[in-house]
Amino acid sequence: MRLSPAAEAIPRSGIRAMAALAEGREGLLHLEYGEPGFFAPEAVRRAGAQAVLEERIVYTPTDGPADLKREIARKLERVNRVRVDADQVFVTHGGVGALYASLASVLGPSDRILMPDPGWPNVLGQVYTLGAEPLFYPLPAEAGFQPEPESWPVDERTRAVLINNPSNPTGAQFDRGMLERIAAFARQHDLWVISDEVYDQVYFGERPVSMLEVYPEGTLACFSFSKTYAMTGWRLGYAVLQPGMREWTTKIVESCYSSSSMVAQRAAMAALTEVGDDEIQRMVESYRATRDRACAILAQAGRQRYVPEGAFYLMMPAPRGVSSESFCRLLLERKSLVAVPGSTFGRRAEHEVRLSLAAGEDAVAEGVGRILELTQELETGANRLGT
DSSP states (O other): OOOOHHHHHSOOOHHHHHHHHHTTOSSOEEOOOOOOSSOOOHHHHHHHHHHHHHSOOOOOOTTOOHHHHHHHHHHIIIIIOOOOOGGGEEEESHHHHHHHHHHHHHOOTTOEEEEEESOOTHHHHHHHHTTOEEEEEEOOGGGTTOOOGGGOOOOTTEEEEEEESSOTTTOOOOOHHHHHHHHHHHHHHTOEEEEEOTTTTOBSSSOOOOHHHHOTTTEEEEEESTTTTTOGGGOOEEEEOOTTOHHHHHHHHHTTTSSOOHHHHHHHHHHHHHOOHHHHHHHHHHHHHHHHHHHHHHHHTTOOOOOOOBTTEEEEEOOTTOOHHHHHHHHHHHHOEEOEEGGGGOGGGTTEEEEEGGGOHHHHHHHHHHHHHHHHHHHHHHHHHTO
């Protein structure tokens, strides 16, 4: 019996593949997962526990409860500086659920979508599941992982553009000027923009501008509670849809998981109403300190290429002539370090390695040191062999 061609086309996550290789081994340094090294704030945990103990946990509206949607709309105005009606907010099973709901609302079989290379790989699987086709646009390392939207490929089958700002895996951030160029391109070609903004509150300089600010008529924006509030396991996110899209998207989500978790919804409400900016900033400052220390080590070694501006990731080059997958396997075997091969994120990152800065300052500093050490060993060995 034949299995789904769409499932066959979906690549395995290189992040989870490396984690699987490391499973059961002791004494490893883990820098593969983009997972905050903090507990969720106490108010969040208390609200979730209280819901379990004191409430009957039931199905909720497919797009989320009205009070939570209103609170999210207030957050969008306060933090992201965009005004939307609460009916445009669609609460989902994680940020990945927001992405799928958005993609499925605008893409059909044989439609095409422009996607970043390198980019977060899970979205690619969603595109294949929908029977759509990716068209990749480059984010060159030598340009600080910034795009050139005027040169993007487009044809009559192209329906949408995906952006991720700040970026996983690079930590790069698009400023307002770049977003305006992307908006101009989208308007010219009548394209939707799916804007992945799950790291909207994890930044180290200028506040990330939401695509909703510069292209309000054509943007579907996706957010998550996972990164800002260290709530990865709670699995709650939300999309901001265009007016009139809610019933369309509801049909899609109903067929996938009916509704998101009521327990997570209660916790999210506490995150929005009880967790202060100081708690969020404390976590962000930890990521900033880790980034700064990692970049200082790279600068001292003459290997620094760019400084991540947001999210909590850093891309480092693999040694000359060594693929990222081979290098990460060597890091595991020789240096007891778990990192993610850049090939996971696209062809442009074939000779890159991604580190998660969320693991903590000392762990990341040690990890960068081990990568530089193995790089020197391999490049010195290659030079001795004359290759």
